[in-house]
Amino acid sequence: GQQVMQIPQYQHVQEGEDFTTYCNSSTTLSNIQWYKQRPGGHPVFLIQLVKSGEVKKQKRLTFQFGEAKKNSSLHITATQTTDVGTYFCAPPAGGTSYGKLTFGQGTILTVHP
């Protein structure tokens, strides 16, 4: 079955430093979504990537989808305390099947002011 590994599990940074989390799949993905969960909150959709090699930006956040569509990354430039939370990648179960959306284990980001 599909294995999705998200690394690192934890990341502690000083405010202003950059942050990157990676999501790696054992199978080719039709698309991948990214979510953010603030402490004590619920996951909130950030973005969806569909095309091979796709790069999308949202202010200080840069999302990439690998050429082989087996990996993805989220990069935050110059972190702020508002970036604190857990970031999840969410590919479809089985790589391409409709319906089920699986989630990586998440990367917990803490930002020290």
Added chain:
Amino acid sequence: NAGVTQTPKFQVLKTGQSMTLQCAQDMNHEYMSWYRQDPGMGLRLIHYSVGAGITDQGEVPNGYNVSRSTTEDFPLRLLSAAPSQTSVYFCASRRTQQDWSPLHFGNGTRLTVT
């Protein structure tokens, strides 16, 4: 619009008790799902539904039942609670099964089984 509404927010059960976690959405979404979140495990899919009258199992369905009698509601039933079911439960919905639109999550139910 309220979005996805979950009740209760907190619940404590004794082992063997049963209960129903409620989930309702007012966005006319066809697809609804239940996840549980445990530390270090991410979100794991319990059950999902692609429309009224249709449900299917996710990754961790054992010990849970669901039904979908209306488009709006998707309750999750714990038949006989066990300590291993202590978790945070999230209900999530999206427009359809096929379109991969974003999942909208409820605020969660924190369940403790003693």
